[in-house]
Amino acid sequence: MNNTLLIISREYLTRVKKKSFIILTLVVPILFAALMVVPVLLATKGREHVNVMVVDDNEIYINNFVENDKTSFSYRSGDIEQIKKEALAGDYDVVLYFPRSSQKVNANMYYNEEPSMYLRSELESQINNMFFDHVLQDTFNIDLDRYKTIKDLARSQITMIQIDENGGEKESMAEMNKTIGMICGFVIYFFIFLFAGQVLRGVLEEKNNRIVEVLISSVKPIELLLGKIIGIALVGLTQFLIWIVFTLVILTGVQFAMPDKFMEMSGVNTEQVMESVKDSQMVEAVNNSKLATEALGEENIFAEISNYFPISFTEMILCFLFFFLTGYLVYSALFAAVGSAADNETDSNQLTMPITMPLLLTIVMVMPIADNPNGKLAFWLSMIPLTSPVAMLTRLPSGVPLWELLLSMVLMVLFFIFVVWFAAKVYRTGILMYGKKVSWKEIWKWVRYE
């Protein structure tokens, strides 16, 4: 036991002291925080007041543009060349010109300094609305006020309510659950490979160094194997912890430094995005999330959000840790076995193929799983131990029956015990084999050997 502790501490300390570890650990939270902060800053900045001069030869839009605190409109008619010169030399930032034509929605925009994307999309959407009204009135003779009343009445909204085993009801947000599920699936996939890969390289390093012979004359191969796997697992957990704490610290820091900008964070952000996004589906999605944020209010966001999930945050984090750890343990033990059997990384790639295929397959399947989290595919993939970490994490936010979750966990643990037994046998033989290209058939022989 003492030996295993020594090995764990060496594996842990040499990795944690590495420059690459320190840099990655510090940079990721900064990137993370930047991802959250920068869009808000960009959205609030770059929106200065704009004076728009409208010249409409078709006389549809005159006096119809809606002003707001960032945009004001003036209207003139006459020779565009002259107006253009005067307006841009004067107080106006842009001149919007509708030439006389049958295509009454087309316009030119003149400017000295390029206006923001937002202005352009805002103008376009205003023009579309006005043109729509204009056509209703002039071509179809429809009364605008009546049309708007009818339109307001016909606003459907479907509330998603999930019923759990006990008959309790919960409003759910399928879209958000799906997205969160997919993100969780990808994240767990990434981390399993990142850290299990380190185990593989560690085993190969010891074998290529030939230090392994000295080591196993002092300790049992199983101690060396477990020490390495546990040491690297601790490196991973340390990194997680630092990332979470740092991201929170940075975000809180920024929030303190610029509280005003973050008060409007959710609102402004979605509005801006909506204006610039034309794709109707996207707008819908954003609409949903906007509705959600509006519904939440400001006080207890976390508590409120958790109301919308079939599973609590704590449960989610616990499940994430469980499946990350067991998934990592299973894959790292398998990788260690492979690493011990191979002489170099190229050889090992060939051997890891059959192991990593199931996980790769699951990643390809993440979308279908998220779309139908309780379908057959999702069910089976979340039961098979090689695929269950990713599949189960993808399903979790949408709610998984308790028995399925427990069964999946039990299978995972059983499989882990089997894999460690298997890996220990292969590892014991493999680390002393040199210069031999090993096949899976050969490895199976080692397992039965003795």
Add this chain to the structure above:
Amino acid sequence: MNIIEVQNVTKKYSNHLALDNISLAIQKGVVYGLLGPNGAGKTTLIRILNQITAPDSGTVLFNGNPISRRDIEKIGYLPEERGLYKKMKVGEEAMYLAQLKGLSKQEALERLKYWFIKFEIQSWWNKKVEELSKGMQQKLQFITTVVHRPDFLILDEPFSGLDPINTNLIRQELLELKKQGTTIIISTHNMASVEEICDEICLINKAHKILEGNLAEIKQRFKENVYSLTLNGECAIPAFPDKFSVMETSSAVNQHHYVVKVLDGGSANQLLQFVMEYGNVMSFNEVLPSMNDIFIQQVEKYNEELGINN
């Protein structure tokens, strides 16, 4: 008292026999040479002594009891393929390996200090292993092999890759350890070093033990009544009687050197009497076969008996 007794050990790998019913005993305090051509089974035997692999049948006794994990702290092992973590610092790595052998942190530090001062390498402590030359790494590896003061040292080709100065340094250290009572087993192809430091040897070929015993005694056993003599005289000896066969002659001014084999029916005294008539005998020695000759001769003989042509 034997520190190690190997009893009827057999080890088979999937397609070949590595050790076939090998038995041998190593007395406390001797330097024991484990010899044999490549692929003879030496490394397998060493791995069994280190408990890296287990024999298929047979037992190994350590101090009279079946060898167990507890004995690991009393064994030091220097494998043929040297290896260290390249990215670790010299001091950290030495501490790690010493602690794995059961030393406490404090003990490890003290003993490493002793060795680092002895080898005058204190300045390496904070260097990375990869910055050291190959010879320097060998020194470090030697220290990590002996730092826990093992009763039993297993060295696989300890002198390979060392320059003459470091070879000498390591040899001195080995003799010093022997004086302190350490039993040392050396596996090597370097016959010169075997003759210099080994007390006993064991020759393994094709998974079998073909020769074992005290080095001096073995040399006696394989001697072929060959004598080397130097004569101071005016002229060379024109002819030797039939019972003496001349193997080598060389002459300098008034100095004549002969290597003569005494055949059946002859004796060393007769040879001496015969040559005395031709001048003053300056030297007269029995020529014992070198370990190198014995090695080659025995291995070839064994292979011939098996009907194997190399």
